[in-house]
Amino acid sequence: MAAEDTSWVFDSLVGFLQGPIWNAPVLTFIEQKCAIFDTGDTEHEEEYRKVHDEYKDLVDVMLQSHMEDIGITPEQFEEACGQRNIGKVNFHESLFEQVWAANDYEIFKRMMIQKNLxxxxxxxxxxxxxxxxxxxxYLPDDxxxxxxxxxQIMEEVLKKTVEEYKTASAIADEGTRExxxxxxxxERQxxxxxxxxxxxxxxxAILQTAEADAELPEADRAPAAETISNTAVVEPSPQPSAPALDEVDAEEVARRQQYLRAQRDKLLLLKKQEREKKLRAAAAGSAERPRSARAARAALSSGGASAGGASGAPDTDKAGGADSANLQVRRALARRLKSEVVGAP
Structure with missing residues (x-):
């Protein structure tokens, strides 16, 4: 593939990463698995790493299936990610975090803790x-x-919640209201x-890992560091005082946490249902991504852990050469998305 012919590859990829065929399996996996990730928890590292391995497999399967759909090799994919397009590509910063988290365990763990909150x-x-x-x-800043x-999915979920509450035959008791x-x-504070x-x-963590991975001279990396540190790495100002958990009755704390978990489970179910609807609509209306749509459906039904075997995508993740190629693809994509987020080469 000639260099001048690869600009469309990245455009196609961005469309894929912003759509339901990617979002349905990847975001559902993150949300369903993040409940075990907690701040300050050092006792479950082995379990965390197992989830990270599953996440890498899912990301690799989805990227492989997309490359098969558009008919390119990992080498052509990397070349396309290295090309500079005219103008800025618009995508949400969380997309960059999702890709980079597959490359780096510490970033993955931080992403999962944040998603849990x-x-x-x-x-x-x-x-x-x-x-x-x-x-x-429900997130602190714009x-x-x-x-x-x-x-859009969250808006639909909230709308369903209000409708369900209005049509409920039984009104919540006073204890539930309190x-x-x-x-x-x-708890919100x-x-x-x-x-x-x-x-x-x-x-x-993203900044530190991106600088180490980029293998660029220090002078070239400085602008990226300045951009992120000025916008994100500022410790939050103290919030208005609220009763600390240890100042509240232990039974009341347990009651709150149990109720919030139940609401969280309900939220996950509603969001998954909305994503499934979007995925069905996208798969039915697009003949261009048959392999990636099939991989997304398989991953969504299996929770992501066995997506590779169920999707029809090549089951080569465990081979040394395939692992190297997968890492090459993820790193090329992460570097390109990084350049779009922070304006660094």
Missing amino acids: ELQLQALEMIQQKYGITPQS ETKLPAEEA LEQSLISE RLEAECRREKSLLQS
Whole structure:
């Protein structure tokens, strides 16, 4: 493939990564697996690494299936990612995090911890909607708003929550109301503060890994470091005081956490259903991505862990040569997305 003919490859890839064929399996995997990832937890590293291996397999299968659909090799893919397009490609920063997390365990762990906190905040958003409380952003700043498709899915989920509450035959008892109000007023402040902190730590980890991986002279890397540090690596300012968990009755804490987990599980189910609808519509309306659509459906039904074997994509992940090629593809894509995010080569 001639160099001048590969510009369309990256454009096609960006469209793929922003669409439901990628989002449905990848985001569903992240959300369903992130519940075990917690701040300060050092006892479950082996389990975390196992999930990371599953995530790498899923990302590799999805990228392989896309390359097969458009008929290019890993070498051609890398060449296309290295070309400079005119103008800026618009995509959400979380997309870069998803790709880079497959390359780096520490970034993956930080991403999963943050997603766990985000989902708890989204569950609180569901509770607020029931009472007609003006929604706050469940992420602390404008830069971390959801991508367009995910925002649309969340809007549908919240709409269903309100409709379900209005048509429910039984009104929540007073105890449940008090519990929900305490979650909204107290847990939200704690979760938002943790989410800010984890976002800062995640972007710091991305910066460190990206600089090491780029193999660029120090002078070339400085602008990227300045860009990220000025926008993200600032410790959050203290939040308005709320009762610390150790100041609340232990039984009440357990009750809150159990109820929030139940709301979180309900949220995950509703979001998965919405993603499945979008995936079905995308797969039915596109004859251009038969392998990637099949891989997405298989991954969504299996939870991602066995996506490679079930999708029809080549089952070569475990071979040394295939591992090297997969890593080459992921790194080429991550570098290109990094250049689009922070403006560095």
